[in-house]
Amino acid sequence: MRFIGVAVDKLIPYPNGNEFEKNFSVESNCIGCGICEKVCPVNNIEIDQKPSFNGNCQQCLACANHCPQKAIRLKTEKSKVRYINKNVTLKEIITANN
Numbered sequence: 001m002r003f004i005g006v007a008v009d010k011l012i013p014y015p016n017g018n019e020f021e022k023n024f025s026v027e028s029n030c031i032g033c034g035i036c037e038k039v040c041p042v043n044n045i046e047i048d049q050k051p052s053f054n055g056n057c058q059q060c061l062a063c064a065n066h067c068p069q070k071a072i073r074l075k076t077e078k079s080k081v082r083y084i085n086k087n088v089t090l091k092e093i094i095t096a097n098n
């Protein structure tokens with residue numbers, strides 16, 4: 001199965017983190033709360049009033065899904081619906097990252 005995954009990775013060009021995060025936009029309703037920074041598993045976000053991305057995005061979308069303002073958006077997204085796993089608390093995610 002791993003072989004299939006590797007083959008698919010080679011066939012389908014997937015943007016690296018730097019390219020992927022160029023798809024993010026941060027809306028003006030960002031309140032600078034820092035939740036996105038805390039849920040990012042690779043410390044790819046820094047907050048200076050609003051988030052900036054440091055070129056190592058792993059495309060998990062935790063930042064977008066956990067923003068209380070829905071301020072982080074993919075430029076290509078068609079819906080503001082966000083997914084949060086109700087079995088995992090925000091505190092548990094933040095604790096796991098630190």
Ligand code: SF4
Nearest residue numbers: 030031033034036067
């Ligand atoms: S979680 Fe949302 S509101 Fe909070 S700092 Fe990040 S983008 Fe702004």
Ligand code: SF4
Nearest residue numbers: 040057058060061063
């Ligand atoms: S998508 Fe995931 S890895 Fe990328 S910046 Fe957001 S939380 Fe970090």
